Amino acid sequence: MDMAKVVWRKSSYTTANGGECVELTSVVEVVAVRDSKDPDGPQLVVTRRAFAALLADLKR
Known part of the structure; x- marks a missing residue:
C-alpha cells in the first residue's frame, strides 16, 4: 500500500498549538x-482494533 497516496487528517487543535x-x-x-x-x-501502523483500544485507554 502506498501511504503517500492516502488522505491524512490533522487534529482540529493543530492551529492552536503552532x-x-x-x-x-x-x-x-x-x-x-x-x-x-x-x-x-x-x-x-496498527489495526483498527488496537487503535480503538489505545483511544479507550487514553480516555480513561
Whole structure:
C-alpha cells in the first residue's frame, strides 16, 4: 500500500498549538499515525482494533 497516496487528517487543535500535531489515516483494516512536522518520517501502523483500544485507554 502506498501511504503517500492516502488522505491524512490533522487534529482540529493543530492551529492552536503552532501546527505541531499528529496526522491520522485509515485504510482498510489499519490506522496509521505520523508526525505532521515530518510527513516523510516514520509511521505507526496498527489495526483498527488496537487503535480503538489505545483511544479507550487514553480516555480513561
